[in-house]
Amino acid sequence: MTTVLFVHGFPFDHLMWRHQIAALTRWHCLAPDLRGAGAAVTSFAVADYSMAAYADDLIALLDRSQVRQAVVCGLSMGGYIAFELLRRFPQRVLATILCNTKAEADTADGKRGRDALAARVQRGGATAAAAELVPKLLAPPTRERRPDVVREVQTMIDRQPVAGIVGALHALRERPDSTPLLAQINVPVLVLAGADDQIAPVGGMEAMAKAIPGAEFAVIREAGHLSPLEQPREVNAAVVTFLEKLR
Ligand code: MLT
Numbered sequence: 512m513t514t515v516l517f518v519h520g521f522p523f524d525h526l527m528w529r530h531q532i533a534a535l536t537r538w539h540c541l542a543p544d545l546r547g548a549g550a551a552v553t554s555f556a557v558a559d560y561s562m563a564a565y566a567d568d569l570i571a572l573l574d575r576s577q578v579r580q581a582v583v584c585g586l587s588m589g590g591y592i593a594f595e596l597l598r599r600f601p602q603r604v605l606a607t608i609l610c611n612t613k614a615e616a617d618t619a620d621g622k623r624g625r626d627a628l629a630a631r632v633q634r635g636g637a638t639a640a641a642a643e644l645v646p647k648l649l650a651p652p653t654r655e656r657r658p659d660v661v662r663e664v665q666t667m668i669d670r671q672p673v674a675g676i677v678g679a680l681h682a683l684r685e686r687p688d689s690t691p692l693l694a695q696i697n698v699p700v701l702v703l704a705g706a707d708d709q710i711a712p713v714g715g716m717e718a719m720a721k722a723i724p725g726a727e728f729a730v731i732r733e734a735g736h737l738s739p740l741e742q743p744r745e746v747n748a749a750v751v752t753f754l755e756k757l758r
Contacts, residue, residue: 512538513581513758514538515540515584515754516583517541518585518593519542519544519588519589521676522637522676522679523667524545524550524670527586527739527740528540529740530739531746535751541572543569545565545568545675546559546560546564546565547560547672548671548679556678557681560679561685562591563599565682569596570596573603580603582607582754584607584608584610585607585608585612586738588612590609590610590612591683597698606701606757607698607699609700609702609716610738611703611704611710611711611736612719615689617683621684625681625684628640629676632676637670637671637672637673645664647709647735650706652733653733660740694724699757700723702720702723702728703730703750705731705734705736705741709735716728734746
């Protein structure tokens, strides 16, 4: 059975993939909480957080699960980690699904924004991150018509440990530029964009897909940055079609 390794974004946990895990009954799904997220142990120093460390944790999980190769499905920060896996452990990646993500590193302004958010979270807890991020994360139709999804995302951010959020912000600000990798990716790739994503806009995602040889590209309507939670049916359909072609 093919394994799909779901890698969540920031500042979330594995439950952001709950609709996909429920739907993919014909695949072996692994959906861990990354270090410092959800229920994962948080006894790490800030410097212990990096895309490389997250990737090493995932390889250790694949080893423990006796999985030689997996389809890596990452959203946003999960996509940055998928790039790290492709760069350092290409033989462990059977195919990749890149949701709502981008290949570029942070700009100087972006890095300042990470530091400012880390300071606000240290003062005000995870709620400070939820207050800042939720309006940017969700598409207008989700914010206006799906109070259940808004609440779910708010609650998910609220329960994240402060140390894990601050550590992830450090990893995000220090992440490498993955654009030089794109042309070298030689596994099947599906790129999924949210039509209303403010954080990884459609235009950039389409350009990224074009830079990856043979990559498929699809836009999820009425979805922001969290398309797997905002439009699970459409995302599941695209993911299943892609996975079936790998068989
Ligand atoms: C995420 O969803 O993982 C974040 O938006 C990533 C980022 O802030 O770069």
